[in-house]
Amino acid sequence: MTLLDSQPVAVAAPPRHGVLPRRRGGTAGYFFVAGYTLLLLVFGVFPTGYAFYLAFTNDHGQFTGINQFTRVAQDYRFLPAFGHILVYLLLWLVVLVVLTVLTAVVLRSRLRTSVSALLRFLYYIPGALAGVASVLVWLFMLDPDVSPVSWLLRGLGMDSFAAVLSPGNLPVIFMLIAFWTGAGGWMVVMYGALNNIPDEVIEAARIDGAGPWRTAWSIQIPMIRQWITYMTILAFAAGTQLFVEPQLLQTASLGRVSPTWSPNQLAYVYAFQQGDFNGAAAISVFLLVLGLLCAGLLVWRSNMFTLDEK
């Protein structure tokens, strides 16, 4: 497998002239990709272009340069929304990386296979509750009146649902929800990556006198570094899009949580409450560019996605 090679594989396409027929399959390829290409154009390329068009024009369709961007950026809710997301992302990524990698190492190296398989399965189950269901479940977990861990909440000085939802707690709450639904899956992925490290390498480290922690730190973790980067970028990209969680919390908290906590919520308010589609488009262009940068980084800067078969 190329992904665990210590040296990055040169991605330059191998010379292919004369190896393959010039046009295998003739024009049939166009026919096979037609339906998908249509969907890609209509629901991928066109909306992106349209959002850019709206962001660079006003409601009369006149070109306004970067005015929309500066206008939304000066909105008093804009910087806080991105600030909230930044705090959340820092917290979420640190917790995700540290706990996922640590747990995967423990599951791989310290447990019997059957116990490890059972734990991976149990950690993974909440993934089925992604989306609205997970947020609702956590509303219950965080309401001291009904929570099975109300002693813990009260012990931390939070006696009411309102106290739990204080602004300073929100990044932690969203981190808990994201970890609950997502971390189990990533632990499975990391476990798979650790599994691909040849036994001889681990054995050699042991013979050299490395204990299990030392082996994890110096051998195993460096060898799955690429997977950790992959997870971090994907989690970062997804985290910038936070919408469902703060939106539902806002509903459930009777407005104690700001309706424009995250940038996507702010774009939603622009579009649905202010009828300002150009402003909404400008905010979503900020988010689109962030997403595009992350995706581009992964596709062209890592060798995880080969653009062609060898």
Place this chain on the structure above:
Amino acid sequence: MTWNPAPMRLRTTPSRTASAVIIGLLLAVLLVFFVLPVIWLLLAPSKTAGQIVHDNPLSFGSFGRIGDAWRHLFSFENGAVLTWLRNSAVYALGSLVLTLLTSVPAGYALALTRFRGRKVLLAITLVTMIMPSATLVLPVFLELNKFQLIGTAWSVILPFSFYPFGVYLVYIYFATSMPRDLLAAARIDGCSEWQLFIRIALPLAKPVIGLVAFFSFVGNWNNFFLPYLVLPNSDEFPIQVGLNQLLSSTPSFNPVAGAGLDITIPELALAIIIAILPVLVLFLFSQRALVSGMLAGATKE
């Protein structure tokens, strides 16, 4: 490192105990964290709202009480929950069919035929696949709004059908595990491209078709953002948006709006269970497939 066994042995015993304790603690805390909410959720519909507050959180109430919760839930707004579930099924299955019809041939063609623009198409597919799907939701809404397609089933089904990850999975599958000699031989025998695809490629692609179907269904069933934006009427909601509606009708979270309604915590918990049931069942039965799908992003050999 100098080899010095005696002091090492002395040091390892306490440090080994310490690391065993740390490991045990870590795994146990994680276990409680991941599993406790699920158990609580499964038990909640068997109790009354009062019992949930006062009884042991992990106690079981009674089956009769589950029946009550069931009746209250399904009589909410004249059976709205049933409508939402039906809508979810229509949206998720409708887009599943369209996804399969478009992504399987496309992945096949990207892997095994050559045409101009193939690399560009592949690159765009990769980028849109990695970008969080939520980035496109608001732009898609603005587009649908422009063409006045808001509030129709198609405004959900068609955007859901665009599924670059599915195309990528099929592409990887064909690129790595399709015996090329077989295709070449069939071509020499005079098989048309269409026959090649239908008779040879499709039967071999069953595993990956199942995988794409799984991911597409789960993703669309759980999707909230797009339908929340493009479907304004309650009778068009999928269950995820319906849950949001139920939440705002639950007295404990919304005393004003929820006054006089039968929707309390057990009913809401039951609604969550019903909403996740199809996905949960799929999860339990396809753990293996899921894992291979998550790894598919990069395990190309």
